[in-house]
Amino acid sequence: MSTDVKTMPQEQLVAANGVKLPIYMDNHATTPLDPRVLEEMLPYFMEKFGNAASRNHSFGWAGEEGVETARERVAKLVGATTKEIIFTSGATESDNLAIKGVAEMYKEKGNHIITAVSEHKAVLDTCKRLEKYCYRVTYLPVQKDGLVDLDDLKRAIDDKTILVTIMAANNEIGVLQPVAEIGKLCRERGVIFHSDATQAVGKVPVDVNKQNIDVMSISAHKMYGPKGVGALYVRRKNPRVQISAIIDGGGHERGMRSGTLNVPGIVGLGKACLICMEDMPKESCHLAGMRNRLRDNIMGRLDEVYINGSMEHRLPGNLNISFAYVEGESLLMGINDVAVSSGSACTSATLEPSYVLKALGTGDDLAHSSIRFGIGRFNTEAEIDYVADRVVETVQRLRELSPLYEMAKEGVDLKQVKWAAE
Amino acid sequence: MSYSDKVLDHYSHPRNVGSMDKGSTDVGTGLVGAPECGDVMKLQIKVNPETSVIEDAKFKTFGCGSAIASSSLATEWVKGKTVDEALQIKNTDIVKELSLPPVKIHCSVLAEDAIRAAIHDWKKKRETAKPETVEARS
Ligand SMILES: Cc1ncc(COP(=O)(O)O)c(C=O)c1O
Numbered sequence: 309m310s311t312d313v314k315t316m317p318q319e320q321l322v323a324a325n326g327v328k329l330p331i332y333m334d335n336h337a338t339t340p341l342d343p344r345v346l347e348e349m350l351p352y353f354m355e356k357f358g359n360a361a362s363r364n365h366s367f368g369w370a371g372e373e374g375v376e377t378a379r380e381r382v383a384k385l386v387g388a389t390t391k392e393i394i395f396t397s398g399a400t401e402s403d404n405l406a407i408k409g410v411a412e413m414y415k416e417k418g419n420h421i422i423t424a425v426s427e428h429k430a431v432l433d434t435c436k437r438l439e440k441y442c443y444r445v446t447y448l449p450v451q452k453d454g455l456v457d458l459d460d461l462k463r464a465i466d467d468k469t470i471l472v473t474i475m476a477a478n479n480e481i482g483v484l485q486p487v488a489e490i491g492k493l494c495r496e497r498g499v500i501f502h503s504d505a506t507q508a509v510g511k512v513p514v515d516v517n518k519q520n521i522d523v524m525s526i527s528a529h530k531m532y533g534p535k536g537v538g539a540l541y542v543r544r545k546n547p548r549v550q551i552s553a554i555i556d557g558g559g560h561e562r563g564m565r566s567g568t569l570n571v572p573g574i575v576g577l578g579k580a581c582l583i584c585m586e587d588m589p590k591e592s593c594h595l596a597g598m599r600n601r602l603r604d605n606i607m608g609r610l611d612e613v614y615i616n617g618s619m620e621h622r623l624p625g626n627l628n629i630s631f632a633y634v635e636g637e638s639l640l641m642g643i644n645d646v647a648v649s650s651g652s653a654c655t656s657a658t659l660e661p662s663y664v665l666k667a668l669g670t671g672d673d674l675a676h677s678s679i680r681f682g683i684g685r686f687n688t689e690a691e692i693d694y695v696a697d698r699v700v701e702t703v704q705r706l707r708e709l710s711p712l713y714e715m716a717k718e719g720v721d722l723k724q725v726k727w728a729a730e
Numbered sequence: 731m732s733y734s735d736k737v738l739d740h741y742s743h744p745r746n747v748g749s750m751d752k753g754s755t756d757v758g759t760g761l762v763g764a765p766e767c768g769d770v771m772k773l774q775i776k777v778n779p780e781t782s783v784i785e786d787a788k789f790k791t792f793g794c795g796s797a798i799a800s801s802s803l804a805t806e807w808v809k810g811k812t813v814d815e816a817l818q819i820k821n822t823d824i825v826k827e828l829s830l831p832p833v834k835i836h837c838s839v840l841a842e843d844a845i846r847a848a849i850h851d852w853k854k855k856r857e858t859a860k861p862e863t864v865e866a867r868s
Contacts, residue, residue, distance in 0.1 A: 635768055641741055661768070710791070711772035
């Protein structure tokens with residue numbers, strides 16, 4: 309899913325109810341940096357610029373201290389130990405390292421990997437590449453609500469299976485997979501379980517032991533930290549998991565990820581984790597409240613609006629809805645002072661509607677009509693109300709313009725119409 | 731990528747939105763595109779049977795901003811033209827007028843198709859001189 313294509317208005321405007329425009333409500337794409345995170349990072353650009361790998365002077369020690377404090381904070385948020393955390397450049401790298409690293413390390417044991425069709429491209433395309441190197445990949449379907457069927461997974465595991473990689477929370481529909489159950493199943497069958505928890509960590513409780521996760525990807529910029537930094541959790545015991553490095557060099561991060569550490573970024577990731585851990589109970593209630601307010605506000609005033617994915621197993625800040633008979637990009641254009649995303653083909657680089665929505669069985673027509681709202685830490689209730697009003701008024705206007713809405717109201721069954729393909 | 735001012739203007743103030751009686755012999759209706767593809771345009775023309783001049787045009791479009799603008803512009807352009815003149819309108823003229831980027835050229839193609847389909851429908855009706863049900867065609 310890609311974000312709105314048009315340029316945002318540059319100057320800050322103020323709407324009637326006092327909210328500042330434009331409004332950012334695309335927090336699955338990225339989140340703004342929390343000022344407390346920035347404050348923690350700043351010294352590491354100037355005074356504490358040392359290379360964390362410099363072992364013999366105080367400049368290096370200062371850098372190392374920042375990194376190790378961050379490592380403790382990341383580990384604590386997910387119930388891991390510090391030695392199990394490897395810093396990377398973000399979740400894309402973490403996913404690559406996890407999947408390629410396990411595939412390489414366990415190739416004597418087997419060549420079969422299981423994932424799901426609704427995964428992020430960082431996982432899917434990594435698996436696709438491995439298929440070129442004689443690995444076999446099973447892409448599990450998802451159910452209408454977006455969840456993987458555990459029986460499907462059970463059936464897919466065979467004696468060549470070395471890895472199951474299933475995300476914790478989906479980036480488009482916010483659906484939470486039954487990670488603990490998947491992990492338990494994998495443990496019983498002696499298969500390594502990797503989870504891309506990029507969207508989940510810091511938003512919902514994640515515990516690698518309670519949820520039987522062996523390898524897990526984390527990214528800072530989805531939880532109010534800086535871009536270009538992330539982590540990979542790799543289990544050290546019960547069972548010990550080993551991975552092959554994909555970046556060779558100076559042997560940083562216990563040889564699993566060479567390259568001089570991005571000290572300010574890592575410090576930022578650590579602080580972001582600390583804040584999320586302290587604020588999560590309060591924050592997740594608040595976000596879910598705002599999300600439900602947005603949903604009720606929109607759905608109470610419009611007919612033929614459909615929620616994509618489970619409402620029960622979902623990130624608190626996510627809402628993904630399809631507005632029948634209205635095309636997503638035209639809707640984004642109408643609410644141009646609000647930054648959200650659409651699953652419409654017109655907004656994607658591939659000119660295909662969202663593959664995640666298609667995987668749910670949402671028809672292409674409704675995939676074109678979808679909007680993803682990503683509500684985050686800095687959104688306010690006044691913003692929610694403003695966004696709901698703008699969405700409702702724009703959908704109503706575009707439906708007046710829509711031949712499909714008119715036909716549907718006349719009782720025409722759109723599925724029966726013989727549409728001429730372009 | 732940003733939209734041209736003309737696309738924005740048509741999107742915010744679409745011209746000739748609406749529907750005409752598709753049963754009338756003087757009205758031609760073109761319905762092109764498909765919901766699965768993300769664009770459907772309905773373009774209608776009302777033609778003077780004596781002069782073949784398009785006296786009125788209306789549209790409704792499901793699609794992106796460029797699709798809405800292309801069809802809105804098409805209704806403006808066909809009005810006042812004879813049916814034969816309207817058939818001369820090329821999608822490239824629409825691309826130029828609206829400064830559409832390459833990824834949006836299909837919107838202009840669809841608008842040209844809609845004009846042709848509406849004229850075709852009107853001609854067919856005139857020949858048979860009895861109303862027909864609307865059918866999507868490109
Ligand atoms: C689920 C998921 N995985 C991976 C990524 C990639 O993360 P990063 O931008 O840190 O490489 C993202 C973010 O786009 C994501 O949402």
